[in-house]
Amino acid sequence: xxxxxxxxxxxxVSFTPRTLQINYPRDLTEGLSLDARTFFQIAxxxxxxxxxxxxxxxxxxxxxxxxxxxxxDQETRTEILAFLTLFIHEYTHRIDFLISPFGLQYYVNTFRxxxxxQEFFPQAxxxxxxxxxxxxxxxxxxxxxxxxxxxxxLKEMWEDLEPIIHAFYAWGDVSDIKPMGKFITEGWSNEIxxxxxxxxxxxxxxxxxxxxxxxxxxxxxxxxxxxLRPLTIFETKAVVNSILFILYLLGExxxxxxxxxxxxxxxxxxxxxxxxxxxxxDLGARIYKEEDFHSLxxxxxxxxxxxxxxxxxxxxWYALQAPPxxxxxxxxxxxxxxxxxLGFMFFTGIARRKINxxxxxxxxxxxxxxxxxxxxxxxxxxxxxxxPSCRKVIENMIQMNQxxxxxxxxxxxxxHILELMQPHFVDRDLSYVSYLGMPDSGNPLFGCARKEDWxxxxxxxxxxxxxxxxxxxxxxxxxxxxxxxxxxIKRLDKHYLAFYFPYHCKCGQGFxxxxxxxxxxxxxxxxxxxxxxxxxxxDDMHIISVHGKRE
Amino acid sequence: xxxxxxxxxxxxxxELNKNVSEKGLAVGFSELEKAxxxxxxxxxxxxxxxxxxxxxxxxxxxxxADGKKFWExxxxxxxxxxxxxxxxxxxxxxxxxxxxxxxxxxxxxxGLGIPVVALGVMIPIAVIIINTGLDAFCAMADKKN
Numbered sequence: 001x002x003x004x005x006x007x008x009x010x011x012x013v014s015f016t017p018r019t020l021q022i023n024y025p026r027d028l029t030e031g032l033s034l035d036a037r038t039f040f041q042i043a044x045x046x047x048x049x050x051x052x053x054x055x056x057x058x059x060x061x062x063x064x065x066x067x068x069x070x071x072x073d074q075e076t077r078t079e080i081l082a083f084l085t086l087f088i089h090e091y092t093h094r095i096d097f098l099i100s101p102f103g104l105q106y107y108v109n110t111f112r113x114x115x116x117x118q119e120f121f122p123q124a125x126x127x128x129x130x131x132x133x134x135x136x137x138x139x140x141x142x143x144x145x146x147x148x149x150x151x152x153x154l155k156e157m158w159e160d161l162e163p164i165i166h167a168f169y170a171w172g173d174v175s176d177i178k179p180m181g182k183f184i185t186e187g188w189s190n191e192i193x194x195x196x197x198x199x200x201x202x203x204x205x206x207x208x209x210x211x212x213x214x215x216x217x218x219x220x221x222x223x224x225x226x227x228l229r230p231l232t233i234f235e236t237k238a239v240v241n242s243i244l245f246i247l248y249l250l251g252e253x254x255x256x257x258x259x260x261x262x263x264x265x266x267x268x269x270x271x272x273x274x275x276x277x278x279x280x281x282d283l284g285a286r287i288y289k290e291e292d293f294h295s296l297x298x299x300x301x302x303x304x305x306x307x308x309x310x311x312x313x314x315x316x317w318y319a320l321q322a323p324p325x326x327x328x329x330x331x332x333x334x335x336x337x338x339x340x341x342l343g344f345m346f347f348t349g350i351a352r353r354k355i356n357x358x359x360x361x362x363x364x365x366x367x368x369x370x371x372x373x374x375x376x377x378x379x380x381x382x383x384x385x386x387x388p389s390c391r392k393v394i395e396n397m398i399q400m401n402q403x404x405x406x407x408x409x410x411x412x413x414x415x416h417i418l419e420l421m422q423p424h425f426v427d428r429d430l431s432y433v434s435y436l437g438m439p440d441s442g443n444p445l446f447g448c449a450r451k452e453d454w455x456x457x458x459x460x461x462x463x464x465x466x467x468x469x470x471x472x473x474x475x476x477x478x479x480x481x482x483x484x485x486x487x488x489i490k491r492l493d494k495h496y497l498a499f500y501f502p503y504h505c506k507c508g509q510g511f512x513x514x515x516x517x518x519x520x521x522x523x524x525x526x527x528x529x530x531x532x533x534x535x536x537x538x539d540d541m542h543i544i545s546v547h548g549k550r551e
Numbered sequence: 552x553x554x555x556x557x558x559x560x561x562x563x564x565x566e567l568n569k570n571v572s573e574k575g576l577a578v579g580f581s582e583l584e585k586a587x588x589x590x591x592x593x594x595x596x597x598x599x600x601x602x603x604x605x606x607x608x609x610x611x612x613x614x615x616a617d618g619k620k621f622w623e624x625x626x627x628x629x630x631x632x633x634x635x636x637x638x639x640x641x642x643x644x645x646x647x648x649x650x651x652x653x654x655x656x657x658x659x660x661x662g663l664g665i666p667v668v669a670l671g672v673m674i675p676i677a678v679i680i681i682n683t684g685l686d687a688f689c690a691m692a693d694k695k696n
Contacts, residue, residue: 014608014609015608015609016605016606016607016608017608017609018606019606023608093609135664136599136666173607174607174609175607175608175609176598176607176609177596177598177607178596178598179596180594180595180596180599181593181594181595182594184594223591224592224594225591225594225596231609234609235609272620471605471606472604472605472606474606475603475605475606475607476602476603476604479598479599480598480599480600480601480602480603481595481599481600481666481668481669482600482602482663482664482665482666483663483664484664485632485664
């Protein structure tokens, strides 16, 4: 099978952060060309291959494998490299989500969103007027009439939910979701407005604010709905690691292979990919005054190419240190794009000798960036503040998950995520050093040293069906304007089924009503009139099953 | 793209259908491309009317649903959602009005719950389906299955 025929098969590989699943098509290897298969037989000589086998790169030191590789035609060589870098690409995503403060911010938002939806959906589904409004939930407030008590109650609940869902929407859900134009405003304030060259490399960009809080940049005059977003950082990092890995495997000879790889896998299909895959690579090339990344590759300069890739890897890693915002803090301190901007300017200054700091590694240079006068004015925190605050957030989330997540399957999934993440914050030095986060070889799996590191790579975890079912319908409910099908509403109803519990306190002043988990053995209630608290066992509760009524 | 009522959209579909009958299906596809562009330039990302059916992901697979891909994705969606037994288009085939572009447009809009702002995009889709032949269009679903 020719490369152009196998690439669509590779295109089906993806990573879903909420379920932690790396998705491969079943027939991934079946379409490989005979030459590519022969190469893999020579290079690996093994049948049942794991991801660790595919990415071990041992064949780089085996002359027979190298001879076969370089005697193969260009298309086969690119096919082999495209196949191997699929694993690098997706594991880069998985590891970045699980060990970075921004990854933590993403999951914290996912948990907080879920806890609030546990009470929101049973009430929204209970009212025929509001069921119709369960679509494109990001704009729920705009559609709500607020005529009835139930609608007013939902609106109150929405006040807590909106910032969470809007954060995901502004981030494009860390995928390719684009907010509508009406949610994007020009400038960051009246003073910071208009087209400038913010990165200092001759690329005009316009500061914009998405959903009133997310400051970022877009390219003026082009696609007005695209802007720098977390996806830009994640995808750049994955492509950078893939190209670094090719250089690791093939050394200086790899420069030619990187050029063909980039042209065939990415550039020739540029219109199909979001800009996020290219923008920072092109911007990075301009640090060394090259027009774009393709021009840089065409120079076939190993040192220059590797230098730019390592700078981009470092800047993206720095950007991903944007932590979950603490209560009352300025949200700009959690904005990864502001960190990206700051990091880019700092390293451009270093590369162009406008900033002179002594450092032995890029991680060390980032410590100087923490001290740099610009960092504070960008609202950014130092890593010595970020890591301790992330540790506290994780501890807090573990307790809150235990207390607030009703569905046991979802609770166990959230706990699994937090348990995977916790050691990477608890044991981390208060520095930017990370062999998983910015591997020189491009392969984050080479950075695995401890049991907790290897656990990030295991594929044997099965996301509980209830959690997966919710995540599968979530995106369309939030970000899509089409009316959900009846079947979706039924799944939503089934997932979020809760009981309506009217509690009559001994004080006799009236009923206190609340929605309670259908899984709860006990419920803690506080009388709305006298404030007395009581724990009531499930068997003693007179609950109303709203689900049964709708069925 | 001007926001249309369903009646206005049906009228526009009838006119486009005449045009396509005279000049060929290519006109319908070109109108679809233009409608998708207009939709986006009005500030509506095209993904807002393409259901994903799964959680947002990232990685090697991430591809844009631009105008060219739109018909491929949408025709598939319509077949899966509306051509099955009990689906809106399936009902039309049985009703004897399967050659009415207005009926097909209405079936798509109601069957998929299309918001008013996206009616303009559905006009060329209905016209392309009518000119493919509703039976033939839905029969492709069986073939694909």
